Amino acid sequence: MNAVPNFPRRPDPLRFWRRLAGERHALVDRARGERLTYPELDAxxxxxxxxxxxxxxxxxxxxxxxxxxxxxxAAAFFACGRIGAALLPLNWRLAAPELAPILDDARPRLVLGEDRFRARAEDALRGIGEARWIDLDAAAPALLARGGPSAGDVEVDAEDPWLVLYTSGSTGRPKGAILPHRQIFYNAVATTTAWELGAGDVAPVSTPFFHTGGWNVFATPLWFRGGKVVLFDQFDADSYMQGIRDEGITVALTVPTMLLMLMEGREWGSPLPSLRTFMSGGAPLPAALAERVRAAGYRLREGYGLTECGPNCFAMPADQAVRRPGVVGWPVPMLEMRVEREDGTEAAPGEPGELLLRGPQVFAGYLRNPEKTAEAFTEDGWLRTGDLAAREADGAFRICGRRKEMFISGGENVFPGEVEAALADCPGVAEVVVVGVRDERWGEVGRAFIVPRGETRLTEVDVVTHARARLAGYKVPRSVVFLPEIPRLGSGKPDRRALAEARP
Structure with a gap:
């Protein structure tokens, strides 16, 4: 969407830092005990x-x-960039029926994976293309040792895809967001500039690599800047805190659910002398939770972003973050922002409206989906976020909520339409509506309102069991309410607000 003249043809930071960084570590894999310097990761x-x-x-x-x-x-990510291919990290939490439409849409030629996920992948790939499977543990080491045709890095265009990350829409149909070299490069420049990150910074990655947060909040920006990235294969509160101390981590991404889990761990409140700040993203940060973090002696800042832009869109000084809860700050360099009313006019300061974004950090569109790509942008090139924001008098922004029906559970996006579609064929279900409701641990969780069919004796266990066979765990409703009928608006649509506010 944004042509960038004179974009670097080989924007690979490892090629630079392998010469200058020497024995400085680029990547630490805590689960496997690997520590790779910049020359080693480059190799x-x-x-x-x-x-x-x-x-x-x-x-x-x-x-x-x-x-x-x-x-x-990480090595495969940079390898794809060097040969002009794109990396598609699949969500390993998804069931085979959820992976199948993604694979059918993307048609990858190769799948790199772990044996624990192979059966699921084979089920999802049945009848879809001819993608080959390479086991990262059983087969990849021998293939890597064998080598292959060597050639120089290809020259890339600004719009060439480097990552493809799938998100779902309100209808539940997955969409592959194309993150081109341009977006990843300019997000790195803007992030390291606005967040004052340098070669001495160290950041953990505990959010999965199928999220933009795993790649682009700290990992790719720090690799462009010569910093160190520490991988955690899964999040464990005490191990995470220990890793912050062991590795000298300076900035750490969390989602609110992770902060709650950290507070329940044995290590909470212990000194973290290297840590400048926790960053919270992925879901709204409750003010009371932020106060608890700061009361324990840690600094905390809130961020905002999305797969389709950034994902680092705002910057906020730590001292102002304390004084102005709920304000995410000012736009990072090169990113324009506009708050728009429903009639398309610009909202006044303090007035909520849809947040629109424009700049080189915006994605290149949805893979093989020109209709959804066109819907995502205004005629003059602004990205529609679907989120509501308000601009303060001094130009700082406050995120007010989501226009769409999506809710966020433990940092994961959940789309009611997708869950409803999975429950619609549950025996005994006549109608179902799913909404997000507040939850102390997960931020929000799903609640399914169901009208049973006829005299069917349907139970909550029946519904949850049906959902677990078809959906990732975080999408499965945590509660089920049976109703004789669904409340409706005058238009005939379900009154989702009434359902969300109703007592179970």
Missing amino acids: AADRWAALLRAQGIGRGDIVATLAGNRSEM
Whole structure:
């Protein structure tokens, strides 16, 4: 969407830092005890580029992964960039019926994965293309040692895809957001500038690599800047706090649910001398939770972003974050913002409206979906976020809520339409509406309101069991309410607000 003249043809930071960083660590894989310097990560990316070329992967191809956070994911990411391919990290939490439409849409030529996910991948791939599977533990080491055709890095265009990350819409149909080299590069420049990150900074990645947060909140910005990234394969409160101390972590991304879990751990409140601040993102941060974090002696700042832009869109000084709860700050460099009323006019200061974004950090559109891509942008090129915001008198922004019906559970986006579609064929269900309701631990969780069919003796266990067979765990409703009929608006649509506010 944004042509960038004179964009660097080979925007790979490892090629620079392998010479200047020496023995400085680029990547630490805590689960596997690996510590890779910049030259070592650069060499690993070259080996993976050779492996991919030997498998016939080239410019314009998509390589999927089905694996946790591990060093091979980073090496494959840079390898894809060097040969002009795009990396598609698949959500390993999804069931096979949820993965199938993503794979059918993306048509990757290769899937790199862990054996624990292979059966699920094979079920999802049945009848879809001819994607080959390479096991990261059983097969990849020998293939990497064998080598393959070597060649120089290809020249890329600004709009060439580097990552494809799938998100779902309100209808539940998955959409592949294309993150081109341009977006990843300019997000790194804006983030390290606005957040004052340098080569001495160290950040953890405990959010999964199938999220933009895993890649683009701290990892890719720090690799462009020469910093260190620490991988956690899964989040455990005490191990996370211990990792912050062991690795000298300076900035740490969390979602509100993670902060709650940290507070319940044994290590909460212990000194973290290297840590400048926790960053909270992925879901609204309750003011009371922020106060508890600061009361324990830690600094905390709130961020905002989305897969389709950034994802780091605002900057806020730590001292002002304390004085102005709920304010996420000012736009990062190169990113324009507009708050728009429903009639398309610009909202006045303090007036909520839809947040629109424009700049080189905006994505390139949805894979093979020109209709949804067109819907995402205004005629003059602004990205519609679907989120409500208000601009303060001094130009800082406050996020007010979401226009769409989506809710966020533990940092994961949940779309009611997708859950409703999965429950619609549950035996005995005549009608179902799912809404998000507040939850102390997860922020929001799903509640299903169901009208049973006829005299069916349907139970909550029946509904939850049906959902678990078809949906990732975080999408499964935590409660079920049976109603004789669904309350409706004058238009005939379900009154979701009334349902969300109703007592179970």
